[in-house]
Every structure is written in structure tokens, then in C-alpha cells.
């Protein structure tokens with residue numbers, strides 16, 4: 001299977017609860033390489049843009065408030081079958097339904113405060129990665145800058 005990329009964010013709840021290191025360790029142990037990474041805080045309008053696909057959902061305002069409430073760690077991850085394998089590693093959206101050992105089972109507080117984001121398709125992974133990182137801040141495994 002071809003090596004490809006996914007995008008993740010460690011959400012404000014997990015940053016606040018001190019889980020950055022543990023979550024990054026799970027990501028590395030599962031065979032993902034970090035291609036780009038930054039700690040930042042989303043403005044309300046950035047959070048609205050990032051979650052634009054959900055703007056008609058009843059929880060949209062709460063989600064935007066939560067995602068802009070504190071810092072996040074954004075990262076692009078590389079692995080064979082990255083999108084699907086990362087969704088398996090993070091577990092179900094609702095942590096009550098997440099499998100044992102998944103990141104959300106271990107670190108989520110609730111359906112909304114569910115510790116991490118993970119892209120749901122290759123197309124969204126590319127869009128979401130570009131939302132945070134210019135091409136010259138993405139590095140291949142060899143450490144070379146990549147033109148993407």
C-alpha cells in the first residue's frame with residue numbers, strides 16, 4: 001500500500017489535561033512519522049472555517065467555541081494507509097463507543113471534547129494539512145523540504 005498522509009489536531013481538552021506527550025507517543029508507536037507540527041490557537045473564525053462542513057449541525061457553535069478555547073497541536077502524519085489507520089488508532093467519535101486502547105478511549109472527556117481530530121479522507125487530509133502548513137513547513141522522512 002502507498003505511503004500517504006493524514007492530518008491531526010490534539011484538541012484543547014487534551015492539551016489542557018497534559019496529554020500531548022502521551023498522544024504523540026501513541027502516534028509514533030503506531031508507525032506514523034510526523035511530517036509537520038505546530039502548537040497554535042484557532043481564532044473563532046478559523047475554527048468556523050475548519051469545521052465549515054458542520055455549520056448546519058446543532059452543535060456547531062459549541063464545537064467552534066470549544067476548538068477556539070485554548071491551544072491545539074496540529075500535525076501532518078505519514079504512513080502507509082495513513083487516513084484509515086489513524087481513524088482506527090483514534091477510535092469512534094463518541095469515546096463511549098471507542099475501542100479499548102484507542103486515543104479517544106484513553107484521553108477523551110466527551111463526544112465533543114474527544115481529544116483528537118483525524119481526517120476522514122485523503123482529500124480532506126490534504127485540505128486540512130494545507131489549512132495549517134505551507135509546503136515549506138512539511139518535511140519528508142529524510143528531513144528534506146517537500147514541494148506538495
Ligand code: GDP
Nearest residue numbers: 059062063092093111112113114116117118120
Ligand atoms: P470525527 O470525524 O470523528 O471527528 O466526527 P465528526 O466529523 O462527525 O464531528 C466533528 C467533531 O464534532 C467531533 O470530533 C466532535 O468534537 C464534535 N461532535 C460530533 N458530534 C457531536 C455532538 O453530537 N455534540 C457535540 N457537542 N459535538 C459533537
